[in-house]
Amino acid sequence: MATHMPLRLSIRTQDHEDPVTSVPPSTVMHGLTPPVTPTMGDISPSCGSETSISSRSSSFVSEDGSKPRDLYQKDLHPLRPLQYSDDLEYLYDPKGRPIEYGRGVWSVVHKASSRPSSKTPLMTPPSSPAAGGKLVAVKSPARRDAHAVLDAEALALTRLNKIRGADHHIVPFHGYIPGSHSIVMSAIPLSLSTYIEEKADIAQKHKTTRTMFDPVGGMAQWHGLAKKLITGLNWLHTEAQIIHGDIKPHNILLKSRPSNTDLECDGFPYEPIFADFSSAHNITGSSMSAEKATGTSLTALTPPFAAPELLSISSLTSPDSRPTTATEVFSLAVTLLAAATGDLLLYPGASNMQRLAMAREGHRVIEFARSGPNGSRVPRNGAVEQVVKPAILKDPSQRIRPDEWVELVNSLA
Ligand SMILES: Nc1ncnc2c1ncn2[C@@H]1O[C@H](COP(=O)(O)OP(=O)(O)OP(=O)(O)O)[C@@H](O)[C@H]1O
Ligand SMILES: [Mg+2]
Structure with a gap:
């Protein structure tokens, strides 16, 4: 799409x-x-070498x-x-x-x-x-x-x-x-984006008042998914010291679990893993300066999942603009929001231009989701809001850190 x-x-x-x-x-x-x-x-014969x-x-x-x-x-x-x-x-x-x-x-x-x-x-x-x-x-x-x-x-x-x-x-x-x-x-043939679409489809066909306040795939499943992905993000940033650079449901794959580990499945029946490191870069300071010296700069971002600070005109045109731990926290938070509402576009009913404008106001994404057809799935003070809200604050420095986020998501019942 x-x-x-x-x-x-x-x-x-x-x-x-x-x-x-x-x-x-x-x-x-x-x-x-x-x-x-x-x-x-x-097309150009010289492009490969130069x-x-x-x-x-x-x-x-x-x-x-x-x-x-x-x-x-x-x-x-x-x-x-x-x-x-x-x-x-x-x-x-x-x-x-x-x-x-x-x-x-x-x-x-x-x-x-x-x-x-x-x-x-x-x-x-x-x-x-x-x-x-x-x-x-x-x-x-x-x-x-x-x-x-x-x-x-x-x-x-x-x-x-x-x-x-x-x-x-x-x-x-x-x-x-x-x-x-x-x-x-x-080979891991199922992506989180496909899973979300399938769950949204089922939820649409079997709408009941009993489940309309829960994420499309169920609350226990959503919570299990959130725990695993937030723990994974913390691992990427702290253990691996890497910025993924393009976190979104399409770049998260769902690994099947061996059937004998069902008891440990913690609500979500797959092991969600990060894939597509084509936009990755390191976190440590020393490399950053080396990167500057080499002059290489490339990253990809996907508007609805990219943090608003990356989508401003000045960011889009600046070679120094790049994903950070805080932008990744934002991207994972909106990924989790999409997994709750079932809407992979995040801003339902909007045109591409409107969607970009809304993505630039990404700190208001919960408000926008609530005004959409699946807004009931993000109830006030519910688990989804509690997990997503501190991760989408407008000021990147105020966003929750991945280690704090792990604690938060584990503390929810
Ligand atoms: N290990 C895998 N097993 C099965 N399918 C995969 C695997 N890795 C990737 N895919 C599928 O291929 C698609 C493209 O892969 P990937 O995201 O790595 O490529 P890309 O060209 O870097 O994508 P992007 O446009 O996000 O930069 C994925 O969205 C996923 O559907
Ligand atoms: Mg990809």
């Missing part, structure tokens, strides 16, 4: 080498070329899993994304078309089967029986200028996946194929 397409905030060109994108080609190429040739944006675009780089744990380290110390500690070494086979529908899990501004995500490679005896052991292939999702660039974005995302995922707790909070990453700039992840 057009209103959910991220806007590119700023792109600078540079003529020196981008530390993130200079990934040496793999000597042994496994995996196949993606089934579609990603050439949409490849334009270097990178999402902001991140600080993570070092190779040995110890302290966070600045990516820009690459000369001291060369870093490359984890290479994907197994074999991949893309899967096709009965009409011979490659099966897509989804697509975004930068990329297309295909369904594929992964098998241990016969050529690499040193590969990591497969996590599934060797006989059957394991289903994976392969994210490949949909346009030439996405190559650098995916290179940087692969590096981010390489580091993030080494941090303790990663398996609970972010999409499992299996490796990177430099030749096609493809990222191989576990």
